[in-house]
Amino acid sequence: MPLEIYRRKGGKVWHYRGTVAGRRLRGSTRTEDKARAQRIAAEAEQRAWTRHLDGPGATLRFSDAAIAYRGAGRSDRFLAKVEDHWRDTLVRDITDGAIRTAAMRLYPKATNATRNRQMIAPTQAVINYAAEQGWCSWLKVKRFKVEKKIREPVTLAWIDAFTAEASPKLGALAVFMFATGARLGEALALTWGDVDLSGRSARIRQTKVGAERLAHLQPRLVAALGNIPSNRHPGDRVFGYDDRHNLRKVWNTAVKRAGIKPLTPHCCRHGFATTMLHAGVDVKTVADMGGWADVATLVKNYAHAMTDRTITNVIFGTELTQEPAAKAVND
Known part of the structure; x- marks a missing residue:
């Protein structure tokens, strides 16, 4: 009726x-x-x-697709602003060109990388989830061109110099990211309930890939965490920084006092990957230990060639004759 x-x-x-x-x-x-x-x-x-x-695609609205996407437990990173933009727009009307235009309108002063990450990726993820369910067609979106930046990793020597000038909790944060490969957001979200100092482990919630991993805490990291002044209630954050802006100020101050290269917290994660790979650890293991879901991404972004040309000595089992460039602090 x-x-x-x-x-x-x-x-x-x-x-x-x-x-x-x-x-x-x-x-x-x-x-x-x-x-x-x-x-x-x-x-x-x-x-x-x-x-x-x-067919269902004729009436499918972005808002309905987004609700289903969230209900399936998919990542909602940057999704709120995207939902506010598309609202009840029919999915069939959301084209490659419309998405790129929306990205430029919403983020007029942002970099192309930001537009790709915060507009194109979440929009495409919702629509292609709907396509998985058979509700609409799959969508391909051309990303904005992004210039590849050379990411410089921190080294153990850099960490030593930094921690000598940082507060106990700031130094422990740097050591934690360098030793576990944790992303900054993952490290800042760490609570004392996630840490088992006696068992030398920490549960890291991998917000970017929607999973968790158990990280090993080396003796130096255990000592660094143990030196943080705290009552250590299970729900308290280990490092105590709620605002990245405030963290950036104290981080830069410690860098300046140490007289070292002004590397960012993310460079600690980069240093984890680079140090492990240069130590001969296989790529799959490094990806698992550092929380990279895709080995190809790890190789593309972090597996830089060593600058020491005498590395070829390993073919005959002989030692390197040059000082590895990775040990430099101020170069």
Whole structure:
């Protein structure tokens, strides 16, 4: 039967119910105006017929796809602003060009990398999740061109110099990221309940890939964490920094006092990967230990060639004759 509108007992808002194309429909019009409610019910009925005759993609709205995407437990990183932009736009109307235009409009002063990460990636993720369910077609979006930046890793010598000038908790943060490969957000979210000093382990919640990993705490890292002045309640954050801006100020101050290269906290994660790879640890193990879901990403971004040309001596089992460039602090 066609959709009819009604009010619940004691209520003022109109609802609709009925069967369209064999599907039972119920919903709220979210209005107390009867004429408007009738129009909303008619539109819902029309969408149901369109879906029945032309397939689910004909009426699929981005808002509905995003709700399903979230409900499936997929990453919602940067999704809120994307949802606010697309709202009830039909997925079939969201094209490659429309997404790129939206990225430039929402982030006019941002880098292309930011546009790719915060607009294109989440929009495409929602739509392609819907495609997995058979609700619409798959979508390919051309990314904005991003100039490849050379990421410089910290070294153990850099860490030594930094911790000598940093507070116990700031120094421990640097050592933790260098020793475990943790991302900055993961390190700042670490609580004392995640840390087992006696068992030499820490549970790291990998926000970017939506998983967890158990990291080994080496003796130096155990000592660094143990030196942090804290009551160590399970719910308290280990490093105590809630604001990246405040962290950046004290971090840069310690760097300046130490007289070392102004490397960022993320360079500690880079240093973990580079140091492990140069030590001969296989790529798959490094990816697992550092929380990289994709080995190819690790190789592309972190597996830089060693500058020591005498590295080829290993073919015959002989030692290097040059000082590895990775040991330099101020070069």
